[in-house]
Amino acid sequence: MNVKNGNPQEADPRPIAAVLRLRKVVERLGISRSTIYDWMNPKSPRHDPTFPLPIKLSVSSRGAVGWLESEICWWLESRRAITQESARK
Secondary structure, three states: OOEOOOOOOOEOOOOOOOEEOHHHHHHHHOOOHHHHHHHHOOOOOOOOOOOOOOEEOOOOOOOOEEEEHHHHHHHHHHHHHHHHHHHHO
């Protein structure tokens, strides 16, 4: 729950960002887990520096991570724009 000024009665009106776990990102993009890891890995020949990095969902170093749905949607839109631009040439 978003709270401002430490008062639970005054909830923050901003929407809570949806977090997608790896399985949902794989389903949404129609790609494999290894492709996502390649896109995130700067040492991979398939690295995509524009692909969103996950956020930590726990304090543990090996804890759960997820991607903000809004960032995945933004990335998809940017890919579509690049594709449309290339088609015009």
